[in-house]
Amino acid sequence: MEAGVGLALQSRATGFGSGRRRSAMYGGESRARAVSLRVSDLVGSPAAVRARGAKPVVPLRAKKSSGGGHENLHNSVDDALLLKRKSEEVLFQLNGRCIYLVGMMGSGKSTVGKILAEVLGYSFFDSDKLVEQAVGMPSVAQIFKVHSEAFFRDNESSVLRDLSSMRRLVVATGGGAVIRPVNWKNMKKGLSVWLDVPLEALARRIAKVGTASRPLLDQPSGDPYTMAFSKLSMLAEQRGDAYANADVRVSLEEIASKLGHDDVSKLTPIDIALEVLKRGIVVWVPHKIFYFHSTSA
Numbered sequence: 001m002e003a004g005v006g007l008a009l010q011s012r013a014t015g016f017g018s019g020r021r022r023s024a025m026y027g028g029e030s031r032a033r034a035v036s037l038r039v040s041d042l043v044g045s046p047a048a049v050r051a052r053g054a055k056p057v058v059p060l061r062a063k064k065s066s067g068g069g070h071e072n073l074h075n076s077v078d079d080a081l082l083l084k085r086k087s088e089e090v091l092f093q094l095n096g097r098c099i100y101l102v103g104m105m106g107s108g109k110s111t112v113g114k115i116l117a118e119v120l121g122y123s124f125f126d127s128d129k130l131v132e133q134a135v136g137m138p139s140v141a142q143i144f145k146v147h148s149e150a151f152f153r154d155n156e157s158s159v160l161r162d163l164s165s166m167r168r169l170v171v172a173t174g175g176g177a178v179i180r181p182v183n184w185k186n187m188k189k190g191l192s193v194w195l196d197v198p199l200e201a202l203a204r205r206i207a208k209v210g211t212a213s214r215p216l217l218d219q220p221s222g223d224p225y226t227m228a229f230s231k232l233s234m235l236a237e238q239r240g241d242a243y244a245n246a247d248v249r250v251s252l253e254e255i256a257s258k259l260g261h262d263d264v265s266k267l268t269p270i271d272i273a274l275e276v277l278k279r280g281i282v283v284w285v286p287h288k289i290f291y292f293h294s295t296s297a
């Protein structure tokens with residue numbers, strides 16, 4: 001039997017489950033199994049970033065600086081206004097449906113997802129964090145180590161299934177969520193967006209932050225960039241076209257070329273969020289509106 005009660009909306013936040021519940025779900029199990037979440041587990045937890053009234057996740061300044069890391073790049077007030085205007089158009093079209101961000105590790109799903117949630121007035125969830133909470137372990141790395149990747153994947157599917165019954169969420173999925181068709185079945189209830197980032201840029205980002213939180217990239221030795229690049233290349237090959245199932249592809253190379261940058265590292269998370277909104281309006285909405293109308297008739 002699969003554990004958990006699914007996502008039952010509850011108005012009072014109780015924080016993440018009691019020790020008793022944790023041990024029933026995790027420590028007390030003789031057999032690894034997937035667990036489900038309740039909204040009351042999530043509300044007020046670090047995994048949930050309440051979008052409304054939240055502090056802007058990316059500061060807005062009048063001019064772009066020429067710094068190297070994205071934290072040094074600030075978008076103009078014009079960009080912020082454009083972001084707001086586009087978000088209003090998308091909001092209307094989404095009509096409460098969720099946004100799922102997919103892409104390789106380090107593609108910016110969490111970073112961009114928080115911005116999108118903020119401008120849309122949606123709540124942001126990171127599916128990795130929800131799995132950690134559901135299992136009662138502090139990190140994905142530990143879940144892989146103590147249990148297995150398969151156990152993590154089962155819980156990831158459970159979390160995505162539960163989230164798919166909710167509305168007005170931006171979900172940053174784990175990079176491997178795309179490999180299971182059942183996850184697509186759930187993500188297709190909303191707008192799925194693939195952040196397509198060149199492997200070199202991903203490896204640079206990963207090398208900068210380290211691999212401790214990403215067990216599939218963790219290597220005991222070697223140059224961090226080279227190791228990350230080779231592992232990411234392997235995973236990209238294994239995953240083949242899985243990311244292309246997304247309703248919308250946002251290619252950083254295309255945005256960079258449109259904006260006249262010679263390198264994707266010059267793009268800020270706001271540039272990318274803006275493109276997600278633009279493409280969300282153009283590519284997905286007419287198709288989904290048709291789909292929803294034709295199936296409900």
Ligand SMILES: Nc1ncnc2c1ncn2[C@@H]1O[C@H](COP(=O)(O)OP(=O)(O)O)[C@@H](O)[C@H]1O
Pocket residue numbers: 069070103104105106107108109110111112172205206209265267268269272
């Ligand atoms: N546009 C960007 N430019 C440079 N670094 C970025 C950008 N977006 C995200 N990052 C950095 O890359 C790392 C991975 O981003 P994150 O949002 O956690 O990716 P994901 O959720 O897809 O794994 C973080 O350190 C983040 O600050």
Ligand SMILES: O=C(O)C1=C[C@@H](OP(=O)(O)O)[C@@H](O)[C@H](O)C1
Pocket residue numbers: 103104105106109128140173174175176177213214215216
């Ligand atoms: O690509 C993958 O298989 C994974 C990506 C990770 O999430 P991020 O994409 O958020 O790093 C996390 O789910 C786990 O380490 C496995």
